[in-house]
Amino acid sequence: MAKEKVIILTHTADNISVDTVTRFVQEAGGEAIRFNVDQYPLHSRLSSVYRQGQQEIVLENESGIHTLHDAAGIWYRRSYNIGKGLDKIIDREYLPATLLESKRTLFGMIEGLDIFQMERYSVYRRLDSKEEQLRIAVACGLRVPATCISNDPAAIRHFMQSVEAPVITKMQSAFAIYREGQEHVVFTNAVEDEHLQDLDSVQYCPMVFQERIEKQLELRVNIVGQAIFAFSVNSAVAARAATDWRKDGAALVESWEPYTLPDELQQKLRAFMDTYGLNYGAIDLILSPDNQYYFLEVNAAGEYFWLDKLCDNAISRQIAHVLLGKAARRGN
Incomplete structure (x- = not known):
């Protein structure tokens, strides 16, 4: 009898999370097929065929030939650097079209799979x-x-006056600026008086402006299927991380602790996940000094490997079991 198999969509430079989930898939009697998308299309082949009303999707990569349409599930973890290396063999005038077609084909085939997907x-x-x-x-x-999310300086000024509290600003997308060979990641920052002089330039690039919530704790809540794994950190212990813990994430990595969420909050977070049909989400919360919980955002590909160590890899184990259908899933 063939093993149940799961597909892990990732890239060659991904971290230990993929290996850990793979181990738990194998321990549960399944097979994990790793699809490194940065090897596509240069070093792997992907084909979709419809015959007599039946769909067949086949991947050929360094580990062999694999059918994808009959997998128990697919973990869409990362899709970095699709088309890597094509710039060395495709003429420059054709490269943009080739990359676009590769991405469109890959995403279209994955979206078209009639199997469980996370996400x-x-x-x-x-x-x-x-x-x-x-x-x-x-x-x-x-x-x-x-x-307030806007490129209108007047609207932003009015918002800041109406909030009557400190304000932070951030971008909606994650990116870095490279200056003199150095990578400068754009994090959340406090809006100071001197920044207001440059506010008119926001017209050329919209930004997020948000009431700054004083922090008792910052929380990262990983929800996998119906299981909730919550962790907290006091980011104030590192001055650089007071506004955004990621600014000094390495210094705080040993400061995270497991955290028990109130039952009512767990129910609300599950309802949020149900609305989207999400089976994995990394949710960022703030606990204010007056014990109020504030939702910031959810990331369906949010990182968790440093937290997995605090719970004996329970997050990775749950991901493996949800992918195999051995743990409760949300409708997908």
Whole structure:
């Protein structure tokens, strides 16, 4: 009897999380097939065939030939560097079209798979709307900071005056700026008086402005299927991380601790996940000094490997079991 198999969509430079989930898939009697998308299309082949009303999707890569349409599930973890290396063999004038077609084909085939997916490409794109995230969070009973997303300096100034509290600013997408060979990642930052002089330039690039919530603790909540894994950190112990713990994430890595969420908050977070049909989400919360929980955002590909160590790899084990259908799933 053939083993149940799962597909892990990732890239060659991904971290230990993929290996850990693979181990738990194998321990549960399944087979994990790793699809490194940075090897596509240069070093792997992907084909979709419809015959007599039946769909067949086949991947050929360094580990062999694999059918994808009959897998128990697929973990869409990362899709970095699709088309890597094509610039060395494709003429420059054809390269943009070749990369576009490769991405369109890959994402289209994965979206078209009639199997359990954690998560679908279309769900990732839907989650790009922070506005919808906030709206759904409120509908599920969660508290959110006052927020303005705009490229209108006048609207932003009016928002800041109406909040009557300190304000932070951040970008909706994750990126870095490279200056003199150095990578400068754009994190969340406090808006100071001197920044207001440059506010007019926001017209050329919209930004997120949000009420700054004082922090008792920052929380990262990983929800996998119906299981909740919550962790907290006091980011104030590192001065650089006071506004955004990621600014000094390495210094704080040993400061995270398991955290028990109130039952009512767990119910609200599950309702939020149900609305999207998400089976994996890394949710960022703030616990204020007056013991109020504030929802910031969910990331369907949020990192968790440093937290997995605090719970004996229970997050990775749960991911493996959800992919294999051995643990409760949300409708997908």
